[in-house]
Amino acid sequence: MSSAGAGLAEIVGNLVFMFYALVGQDTEDPSNIKRFYSMTDSGGPWRVYVQQVTSKLVDITPSSINELIKVTSLLGLNQFTVS
Numbered sequence: 001m002s003s004a005g006a007g008l009a010e011i012v013g014n015l016v017f018m019f020y021a022l023v024g025q026d027t028e029d030p031s032n033i034k035r036f037y038s039m040t041d042s043g044g045p046w047r048v049y050v051q052q053v054t055s056k057l058v059d060i061t062p063s064s065i066n067e068l069i070k071v072t073s074l075l076g077l078n079q080f081t082v083s
Contacts, residue, residue, distance in 0.1 A: 014081055015080070015081060016079070016081075016082055018078045019077045032071060032073050032076045035069050035070075036069075037067040037068075038067075046062055047062070048060060
């Protein structure tokens with residue numbers, strides 16, 4: 001336990017951002033923040049490499065995703081301070 005106000009620190013900021021978003025968006029929808037990524041040959045965003053090292057050891061390595069997070073419009077992006 002600590003006394004009131006002594007040694008307390010803010011863990012998470014007090015800013016809240018509100019915006020409109022859709023799943024499966026493209027460049028023409030009204031979302032404000034969009035996440036674009038390149039698809040793999042299998043149709044998903046991830047590649048997974050499996051390599052047999054020994055008879056009892058298998059390396060499974062996920063690849064990094066090629067993505068871009070973009071704010072396309074500030075008109076509908078609202079910022080609030082919570083106190």
